[in-house]
Amino acid sequence: MSASKIERLVKMVNQISLNMSSNGPADFVAMQVSEHLEKFWSPPMKNLISEHIADQNIGLSPISLKAVIELAAIQKAK
Amino acid sequence: METDPYQLIEGMTIAGLAVGANQGYIYLRSEYPVAHKILNKAIERATEAGFLGKNICNSNSDFFLEVRLGAGAYICGEETSLLESLEGKRGMVRAKPPLPAIEGLFGKPTVVNNVLTLGAAASILEQGSETYKDFGMGRSRGTLAVQLAGNVKRGGVIELAFGVTLREVVEDFGGGTYSGRPIRAIQMGGPLGAFLPASQWDTPLDYEAFAAIKAMIGHGGIVVFDDTVDMAAQARFAMEFCAVESCGKCTPCRIGATRGVEVIDRIVNNQDRDNNLILLTDLCDTMELGSLCAMGGMTPFPVRSALTYFAEDFSGESPREN
Amino acid sequence: MLEFYEPQPDFGTPQSDSETLVTLTIDGISVTVPEGTSVMRAASEGGVKIPRLCATDSLKSFGSCRICLVEIEGRRGFPASCTTTVTEGMEVRTQSSEIGKLRRNVMELYISDHPLDCLTCPTNGDCELQDTAGEVGLRAVRYGFEGENHLVAEKDESNPYFTFDPSKCILCSRCVRACEEVQGTFALTIDGRGFDSKVSAGQAESFMESECVSCGACVDACPTATLTEKSIIELGKPEHSVVTTCAYCGVGCSFKAEMKGNEVVRMTPYKDGKANEGHACVKGRFAFGYTTHKDRITKPMIRESIDDPWREVSWDEAVSYTAERFKAIQAKYGRISIGAISSSRCTNEEVYLVQKMVRTGFGNNNIDTCARVCHSPTGFGLKTTLGESAGTQTFASVEKADVVIVMGANPTEAHPVFASRLKRRLREGAKLIVIDPRQIELVRSPHIVADYHLPVRPGTNVTVLNALAHVIVNEGLQAHDYIAERCETADFEKWVQFIADERHSPEHTEQFSGVPAADLRAAARLYATGGNGAIFYGLGVTEHSQGSTAVMGIANLAMLTGNLGRDGVGVNPLRGQNNVQGSCDMGSFPHELPGYRHVSNVATRQLFEREWGVTLDSEPGLRIPNMFDAAIDGDFKGLYCQGEDIAQSDPNTHHVEAALKAIECLVVQDIFLNETAKFAHVFLPGATFLEKDGTFTNAERRISRVRKTMPPLSGKADWEGTMALANALGCNMHYNHPSEIMDEIAKLTPTFSGVSYKKLDELGSIQWPCNDHTPAGTPIMHVDEFVRGKGFFAITEYVPTEERANRKFPLLLTTGRILSQYNVGAQTRRTSNSQWHAEDTLEIHPHDAEERGINHGDWVGIQSRVGQTVLHADVTSRVKPGVVYTTFHHPVSGANVITTDNSDWATNCPEYKVTAVQISKVTAPSSWQARQKSFDTQQLQLLEKARH
Known part of the structure; x- marks a missing residue:
């Protein structure tokens, strides 16, 4: 019944993306989503989702995927 | 109101136009059901004929009239209790200031007059003020x-x-x-x-x-x-009337009127007469000078006049037949 | 401030707010007062007391006692000084032999119908009738006592807190007027006429049976012993008093704790308190008994496992044990495996210390507070649009409002003292728009009818807010100049394009929200054109999956109509708890340091690092919901939970309980053994607001003093407890008094830099920001410009909640509060307030009830996709068909067994207000309730073992 760690995170990112989706064009929204994640998510959460970029099956929406890729880049740079 | 309701309606309309009011109320005692029916009918007819309602007689002014019934309280003849009763509240006296002309019914500037005055307004305008003044x-x-x-x-x-x-x-x-x-x-x-x-x-x-x-x-x-009247009993009645009809808001009237009856009883029964006569006079002063309205304020009038001009009835001797 | 007990000064009639001044002479003394002031008040201000009985400065003058008569040059008779207003050059004589005689005679009448048992009367020495009889020099009652009187009258002792003794009533009507003018409940009237007049509650019922809400305004107003607190009757007159601040809701009323030694005799609302101005509610006024309830835990306790009995230990042992366990956990599971939850009921200083302990002692940012589950969307939404996470006005500001929107809030229940102010303004003619699924009391109550009630379907707030904005924009009603001057132009234009679209029209959104389009249009026009528009909102806005979006929508509306930056307007979040604003201000967030500055901000971090002497973590920590997830995942193993009952108040109880069971060291610091403590390994006894010094910050950003009235029962105030634990972890904190903590806060937080206990004592209270810019504090925010500079119009697209009614769960459950109980009820259930609300019930519309064969009072099962519970049914049309409602004050109700883990997209604030459920008639409590009951019994037994 209870979702796995990654399922929970995916759900949260998708929810954020959906709510920001009207803020502008897709790239702009993806940037806003990644900024939100960077600002509010704890490092383990950020690291976990970043590790799963390549996984096609976890269910990230297109904007969510873009955002997580940007997030992963930021994490790497740290 | 029963035989010539239009006189009152016209008078109120005149008053409304004079002060810029477009709503009038007739506060009618509940003990006058015939007047109630007749007034309502008259208002209906006057409205149909264009004398009441919107744009009366093509004047661009409005005047609406409504009858509202009291519920048997004498005090609601006092203008501020009357306003309270009209507003659907208990008929309690309001302190003045503010005067109703500034803050009256529902807080709006209000002109309050009795039927005779408003009824006379039509005659005066019709016959001229000189004619009226001549009386x-x-x-x-x-x-x-x-x-x-x-x-x-x-x-x-x-x-x-x-x-x-x-x-x-x-x-x-x-x-x-x-x-x-x-x-x-x-x-x-x-x-x-x-x-x-x-x-x-x-x-x-x-x-x-x-x-x-x-x-x-x-x-x-x-x-x-x-000459069979017992003026002490009349004085007692004045106090009793006040006690029954008092709205109860202010102390000189609420408690004073009841005490007034008790004091007169003691005087008449020769209990410590002299002191109680002094007390009664004191009470009359208190009620006259201290009451919130004329209910308590004027009850001393009949009582004092009885004490002054018919003192013998308070002597405790030779009670008269009622 | 400690003061001898004295009744608060009473000037006789209310203050006038006219700007014009008038000078007059009273007994030869020249006095200058605002126009509109009564002669009585002018005299008081000039130092002359005119005796009176029916006048008191919280109520309009009445003119009934006829004691305050004076002589005025040029006027005949003896006008009443309370109803006579001053005029320029007036000459008043307040004493003369004539006046003296009149006053004595009136007093004589009063006493002719009054018991003469002064010496044994509860208000002996504190009775205005007694005082006034003395002042006028009454010597004899010549009427004797054989006449008619009301001395044989039955007492009404139905209310648990005060007694009504009609034999002592002098018919001054202060109680009736207080219930009308101050409280707005209109529960009292005078029954009968003349000598037979008597004060009557409801329809000649007892106080308890009537509409009386037990606010105590009548008791405060009563000049005799007629309405007296039972505690006064029992204990007698207080001997000293301490001014402090209520620990219940976010109104933050000031009270005088009136004491005998260390015992509180009564709490009297403080007239100089700016939030409440002498008014209170049943909770703050009367429900303080919990502070000395037998359930209070006063000794620290520890145990190895939650199946073991508790062991009472010393503070030293408890904190050492905790520190050891936490260090061990960190060594094993990592630095971020422990965290803390701070209390929104503890003081600013205490909350500051908790986050400091986490950041310096735990070395991480795993600190969060209950604002997570209530107003975190306010934080996000207002910060994004206006630049600061706070309400923009004072409560008094509502007195200048012309149109008021109340959305997702029920102030008559949850912020009653504010609601009374609001009602007073509404009775004066201001218009009201209520946006709420239920017909809350404000929609229709004595002398108040909402101009529009928009009964929004739970979960669709954003559609309504968008539709309101859509109407205003499409009909050209926006405040063009204001927007051009004060808001970001490009973003505004982008937003106009967005909102003008047909999909946001009332006609289109009606299918989602259920709100009739015509009503919505009319309401929008009213808000935009009706004058000063003020919006008040509560958890019915924030506790949704689009809570942050809705808050931004509200801010958008206010900016759109120019309703920000002055008196009478604003965006006002009604904060639920006494210090939730404060706990947010103090940086109880995983991503923010005190003053709402992000932990990644280098300058901020350096400022704190210099002061605290450690390096700070620059990454956000765990929010409460994340802590639970991490606990279940096995990554989060230690939790210090102060003054917060997450097991009862957080959603999805099964999930929370599983998380708590997974924690290896759970430390609870609280005043009672609450639901969370039943899963704890360390219990640190907490201190109530009466037992400590500190400050609370209310919904107005008003910082007020909390002052100690008695030594803490546990031996330590909460800040001392936290300090002990912090030091056991190696923190090195040495505060001798909370004022020192506030000094540190002021040093590090620009919005607080001017705050100090000295200034608080001088000014009474301070609304932040308080700094060199605004040394006396800031009543109204965003006056010249917004905190972020120009206001930002956020795009607020409607995203339906996942929690939708379907065939299996066809009804939507929403939740709320009730007046007599407070949140999880830990405090109020331990007072006589339970006489009003002994259980939570389920409100269900007659149609829905009938369909299911449910009658009023039946047991009903409420089932959601996560759990099930059982309550008694309350069949009522306060809710629409399709919506059911309950309160959450009793643990056994299990309201949160049913709520899901849906949450706000931006802040994870739980979506308490929308749960899809099915209701059915049942015969027994749910299995969860049976389990809860047995667990409860077991834990209480384990506690008993410790105490013997």
Whole structure:
């Protein structure tokens, strides 16, 4: 019944993306989503989702995927 | 209101136009069901004919009229309790200031007048102010609808010009007492009016003349008593009336009126008479000077006049037949 | 401030707010007062007391006692000084032999109908009738006592907190007027007429049976012993008092704790308190008994496992044990495996210390507070649009409002003292728009009818807010100049394009929200054109999956109509708890340091690092929901939970309980053994607001003093407890008094830099920001410009919640509060307030009830996709068909067994307000309730073992 760690995170990112989706064009929204994640998510959460970029099956929406890729880049740079 | 309702309707419309009001209320005692029916019908007809409602007589002014019923409280004749009752609240007296003309019904500037005044307005405008002024004397101009009642042979309502003496009204128009016995006292002005002894019956019906003898014209009510009247009982009744009809807001009236009855009882039963007479006078002063409105404020009028002019009835000896 | 007990000064009639001044002479003394002031008040201000009985300065003058009569030059008779207003050059004489005689005679009448048992009367020495009889020099009652009187009258002792003794009533009507003018409940009237007049509650019922809400305003107003607190009757007159601040809701009323030694005799609302101005509610006024309830835990306790009995230990042992366990956990599971939850009921200083302990002692940012589950969307939404996470006005500001929107809030229940102010303004003619699924009391109550009630379907707030904005924009009603001057132009234009679209029209959104389009249009026009528009909102806005979006929508509306930056307007979040604003201000967030500065901000971090002497973590920590997830995942093993009952108040109880069971060291610091403590390993006894010094910050950003009235029962105030634990972890904190903590806060937080206990004592209270810019504090925010500079119009697209009614769960459950109980009820259930609300019930519409064969009072099962519970049914049309409602004050109700883990997209604030459920008639409590009951019993037994 209870979702796995990654399922929970995916759900949260998708929810954020959906709510920001009207803020502008897709790239702009993806940037806003990644900024939100960077600002509010704890490092383990950020690291976990970043590790799963390549996984096609976890269910990230297109904007969510873009955002997580940007997030992963930021994490790497740290 | 029963025989010529349009007189009142017209008068109220005149008042509305004069002060810029577009809503009028007739506060009618619940004891007048016939007047109620007739007034409502008259208002209906007047509205249909374009004399009430929007744009009356093509004047671009509106005036709406509504009858609202009281529920049997004497105090609702006092203008501020009347307003409270009209607003659907308990008929309690409001402190003044503010005057109703500034803050009245529902907080709006309000003109409050009795039926006689508003009814006269139409006549005055129609006949001219000089004609109206020609009636009366001194500063009391126009006519008064005297209500002659009590122990009187020919009672009823008599419209007279101010200036007639009390004696003329009671003896000439009224024909003296119904019982045939000599008149002993006449109460002028309603239940809160003073009792006048014979020495004062030649006073002309004039506001200032009556005020000068510590009496009042009021709404023109006259009650006649013959020589079997017990004036102490009448004084007691004045206090009792106040106690029954008091709204209860202010202490001099709420508690004073009840105490007034008790004190008079003690006087009449010869219990510590002298001190209680002093106490009664003190109480009258307190009620007159301290009450919130004329209910408590004027109850001392009949009581004091009885004490002054009919002191013998308070002596505790030889009680008279009622 | 400690003061001898004295009744608060009473000037006789209310203050006038006219700007014109008038000078007059009273007994030869020249006095200058605002126009509109009564002669009585002018005299008081000039130092002359005119005796009176029916006048009191919280109520309009009445003119009934006829004691305050004076002589005025040029006027005949003896006018009442309370109803006579001053005029320029007036000459007043307040004493003369005539006046003296009149006053004595009136007093004589009063006493002729009053018991003469002064010496044994509860208000002996504190009775205005007694005082006034003395002042006027009454010597005899010549009427005797054989006449008619009301001395034989039955007492009404139905209310648990005060007694009504009609034999002592002097018919001054202060109680009736207080219930009308101050409280707005209109529960009292005068029954009968003349001498038979008597004060009557409801329809000649007892106080308890009537509409009386037990606010105590009548008791405060009563000049005799007629309405007296039972505690006064029992204990007598207080001997000293301490001014402090209420610990219940976010109104933050000031009270005088009136004491005998260390015992509180009563709490009297403080007239100089700016939030409440002498008014209170049943909770703050009367429900303080919990502070000395037998359930109070006063000794620290520890145990190895939650199946073991508790062991009472010393503070030293408890904190050492905790520190050891936490260090061990960190060594094993990592630095971020422990965290803390701070309390929104503890003081600013205490909350500051908790986050400091986490950041310096735990070395991480795993600190969060209950604002997570209530107003975190306010934080996000207002910060994004206006630049600061706070309400923009004072409560008094509502007095200048012309149109008021109340959305997702029920102030008559949850912020009653504010609601009374609001009602007073509404009775004066201001218009009201209520946006709420239920017909809350404000929609229709004595002398108040909402101009529009928009009964929004739970979960669709954003559609309504968008539709309102759509109407205003499409009909050209926006405040063009204001927007051009004060808001970001490009973003505004982008937003106009967005909102003008047909999909946001009332006609289109009606299918989602259920709100009739015509009503919505009319309401929008009213808000935009009706004058000063003020919006008040609560958890019915924030506790949704689009809570942050809705808050931004509200801010958008206010900016759109120019309703920000002055008196009478604003965006006002009604904060639920006494210090939730404060706990947010103090940086109880995983991503923010005190003053709402992000932990990644280098300058901010350096400022704190310099002061605290450690390096700070620059990454956000765990929010409460994340802590639970991490606990279940096995990554989060230690939790210090102060003054917060997450097991009862957080959603999805099964999930929370599983998380708590997974924690290896759970430390609870609280005043009672609450639901969370039943899963704890360390219990640190907490201190109530009466037992400590500190400050609370209310919904107005008003910082007020909390002052100690008695020594803490546990021996330590909460800040001392936290300090002990912090030091056991190696923190090195040495505060001798909370004022020192506030000094540190002021040093590090620009919005607080001017705050100090000295200034608080001088000014009474301070609204932040308080700094060199605004040394006396800031009543109204965003006056010249917004905190972020120009206002930002956020795009607020409607995203339906996942929690939708379907065939299996066809009804939507929403939740709320009730007046007599407070949140999880830990405090109020331990007072006589339970006489009003002994259980939570389920409100269900007659149609829905009938369909299911449910009658009023039946047991009903409420089932959601996560759990099930059982309550008694309350069949009522306060809710629409399709919506059911309950409160959450009793643990056994299990309201949160049913709520899901849906949450706000931006802040994870739980979506308490929308749960899809099915209701059915049942015969017994749910299995969860049976389990809860047995667990409860077991834990209480384990506690008993410790105490013997």
